[in-house]
Amino acid sequence: MIEVDHLTKRYGATTAVDDLSFRVEAGSVTGFLGPNGAGKSTTMRTVLGLDRPTSGSATVGGRAYADHRAPLHVVGALLEARAVHRGRSARDHLLALARTHAIPARRVDEVLALVGLEGVARRRVGGFSLGMGQRLGIAGALLGDPAAVVLDEPVNGLDPDGVLWVRTLLRSLADEGRAVLVSSHLMSEMAMTADHLVVVGRGRLLADTSVAELVARAQDRPVAVRTPDAARLVPVLTAEGASVTSTGGDLLDVAGLPAPRVGELAAAHGVVLHELRARQATLEEAYMELTGSSREHRAGGPGAAADPADGVPAPRTTSTDRPLAAGAPR
Numbered sequence: 001m002i003e004v005d006h007l008t009k010r011y012g013a014t015t016a017v018d019d020l021s022f023r024v025e026a027g028s029v030t031g032f033l034g035p036n037g038a039g040k041s042t043t044m045r046t047v048l049g050l051d052r053p054t055s056g057s058a059t060v061g062g063r064a065y066a067d068h069r070a071p072l073h074v075v076g077a078l079l080e081a082r083a084v085h086r087g088r089s090a091r092d093h094l095l096a097l098a099r100t101h102a103i104p105a106r107r108v109d110e111v112l113a114l115v116g117l118e119g120v121a122r123r124r125v126g127g128f129s130l131g132m133g134q135r136l137g138i139a140g141a142l143l144g145d146p147a148a149v150v151l152d153e154p155v156n157g158l159d160p161d162g163v164l165w166v167r168t169l170l171r172s173l174a175d176e177g178r179a180v181l182v183s184s185h186l187m188s189e190m191a192m193t194a195d196h197l198v199v200v201g202r203g204r205l206l207a208d209t210s211v212a213e214l215v216a217r218a219q220d221r222p223v224a225v226r227t228p229d230a231a232r233l234v235p236v237l238t239a240e241g242a243s244v245t246s247t248g249g250d251l252l253d254v255a256g257l258p259a260p261r262v263g264e265l266a267a268a269h270g271v272v273l274h275e276l277r278a279r280q281a282t283l284e285e286a287y288m289e290l291t292g293s294s295r296e297h298r299a300g301g302p303g304a305a306a307d308p309a310d311g312v313p314a315p316r317t318t319s320t321d322r323p324l325a326a327g328a329p330r
């Protein structure tokens with residue numbers, strides 16, 4: 001289990017993470033969502049002992065990363081932009097990592113097969129595509145058969161097959177009883193992958209919820225009603241506990257009653273309806289609402305236009321010149 005407890009991390013005047021608390025339970029995939037600069041990577045780096053908290057703590061299996069004697073067995077990680085030796089083969093890269101924990105070569109071959117790189121295991125990593133690099137990074141994360149896995153944007157740059165592969169892998173890692181924390185900008189991707197969601201904005205917790213709860217929240221929207229007889233309908237609906245606002249002309253927004261009930265009440269009182277529409281927010285809309293103010297604050301700032309929540313893919317995910325993601329920290 002991963003536990004982040006009142007974690008704050010400041011870099012000079014920038015507060016990257018601000019009193020953040022959440023838990024990642026064993027046996028589930030927790031999606032870690034937030035716009036650019038929300039503090040996801042900083043939180044993950046702190047969990048992995050690569051950053052020191054300003055205050056609060058981040059622990060895996062009850063201890064800080066640095067206090068584990070063999071951390072690769074406790075938590076595996078895929079972080080962005082961790083350079084690997086490009087002249088080395090994939091297998092040699094993993095062998096070097098394995099040696100730090102006396103992990104046998106057999107396990108290296110196992111994880112290479114698990115991520116589908118056995119055919120290119122002896123090829124230089126420098127020639128790998130971004131997707132192959134991601135797979136190699138995931139192989140490194142799994143090398144120590146860890147109880148917890150932390151993956152920062154694992155589907156970055158992957159083609160649809162690769163995305164599906166990661167999704168299936170995350171599910172099976174959780175089903176094997178591991179605690180899985182996976183970050184993403186994309187609500188739609190997380191909705192398909194995660195059981196639980198932790199949403200952050202500007203370093204703060206915005207939501208800690210199951211995917212199902214967020215779906216329910218997204219569906220709790222006012223019903224749109226168009227009627228030429230609003231004067232008669234409004235008191236009927238308010239008597240039933242609805243809150244009704246006029247949105248111009250003959251249009252009403254009805255909160256607190258489901259659309260079928262609004263239709264039944266109108267029929268029972270002989271009120272003509274020209275339109276009755278249940279509005280359901282998509283998960284993406286619910287996410288945009290949650291993160292709205294934290295995104296607005298960054299509008300025009302670095303990375304703001306590159307937030308895929310705005311429908312624009314982050315340019316950094318498309319470059320194959322970036323250093324390849326690698327395995328867990330040594």
Ligand SMILES: Nc1ncnc2c1ncn2[C@@H]1O[C@H](COP(=O)(O)OP(=O)(O)OP(=O)(O)O)[C@@H](O)[C@H]1O
Nearest residue numbers: 011014015016034035036037038039040041042043
């Ligand atoms: N080493 C650092 N030095 C100074 N500021 C930093 C450092 N690392 C992160 N920050 C700042 O902390 C904030 C949070 O950054 P972080 O990378 O954790 O966010 P993120 O949610 O992972 O964003 P992205 O999705 O863009 O990767 C940002 O304002 C960032 O500029």
